[in-house]
Amino acid sequence: MCYYFYMTERHPNFDVLLKHPEKVEKRYPELHTEDFEDRLCDLAEELFIKQNELGTGKSADVFRDDQKNAGFCYKVVDRQGFLDHDTEIEMSFMEKVRDIDDSVFVPEPIASIKARGVDKGDGKRGSRQVLVMDEVYGNTIAYVCTHREKLPENYDHDRFFSLLNNFISNINKNGIYHRDLHAGNVMIDNETGNPAVIDFGRSFERVLVDDNPYKPEEMYIKDEITGRREKTIVTFKSDESWVRDLEKMMRGVKSLTD
Numbered sequence: 001m002c003y004y005f006y007m008t009e010r011h012p013n014f015d016v017l018l019k020h021p022e023k024v025e026k027r028y029p030e031l032h033t034e035d036f037e038d039r040l041c042d043l044a045e046e047l048f049i050k051q052n053e054l055g056t057g058k059s060a061d062v063f064r065d066d067q068k069n070a071g072f073c074y075k076v077v078d079r080q081g082f083l084d085h086d087t088e089i090e091m092s093f094m095e096k097v098r099d100i101d102d103s104v105f106v107p108e109p110i111a112s113i114k115a116r117g118v119d120k121g122d123g124k125r126g127s128r129q130v131l132v133m134d135e136v137y138g139n140t141i142a143y144v145c146t147h148r149e150k151l152p153e154n155y156d157h158d159r160f161f162s163l164l165n166n167f168i169s170n171i172n173k174n175g176i177y178h179r180d181l182h183a184g185n186v187m188i189d190n191e192t193g194n195p196a197v198i199d200f201g202r203s204f205e206r207v208l209v210d211d212n213p214y215k216p217e218e219m220y221i222k223d224e225i226t227g228r229r230e231k232t233i234v235t236f237k238s239d240e241s242w243v244r245d246l247e248k249m250m251r252g253v254k255s256l257t258d
């Protein structure tokens, strides 16, 4: 079941799709659902001012709401990278994957906010989408490799990749392809040492048997310097092949820390 709330007073241009009001109530017991919507909208505008960035990617910046320490984080999609980025679609992929296989952690999506006419901080107003989800407590493989970060005590290379491989082959068998499993999109949970997979912004669902998830796609990409939109052909690498590369990268890290 999902609940739609349309902001009418303070934020006429904000649409909030809240998937888990019960989870919000649990984490913010003193807030009513309507107050939480307000809070989400405030955050969607203010996150950049606070210096609590968890990470950054090609299309989004991710922040923690550390005032509350509710365990949620906020993926703010502001850049016009891939025009088809849609937080509601990303949210539905995360839900599907969580239903198929919970052996690898995928953050639970809580809400998607779509805002128009937001102050983008550079004197311009534009649209913004925010995906609210569980925070993963850990580092990405990319971070671990570039910072030579110590691995969590429970980390076991073979277990990590056996979990990740089984998970990927299971979701693929069920018709879902992540398609962007680079080192910035796979994290190592600090407590368990196990993998967590994030960023389903480019995922694909195979509906017909002959749908090819890896066939080239035409996308419009905005050149950040000229501001022009250009048609680009994007090809996708298979999920298994991404994981093979990650395994090789982590083999190197392992031998550095042994």
Ligand SMILES: Nc1ncnc2c1ncn2[C@@H]1O[C@H](COP(=O)(O)OP(=O)(O)OP(=O)(O)O)[C@@H](O)[C@H]1O
Binding pocket: 054, 055, 056, 057, 058, 059, 060, 061, 062, 073, 075, 107, 133, 134, 135, 136, 137, 140, 180, 184, 185, 198, 199, 200, 201
């Ligand atoms: N749920 C989360 N918990 C903790 N950190 C996160 C979470 N989601 C994202 N991050 C951090 O934010 C970074 C950017 O997020 P994400 O990968 O979703 O953005 P993106 O712009 O879509 O990335 P890409 O460059 O892969 O397209 C991640 O690499 C990670 O460091």
Ligand SMILES: [Mg+2]
Binding pocket: 057, 058, 184, 185, 199
């Ligand atoms: Mg990413």
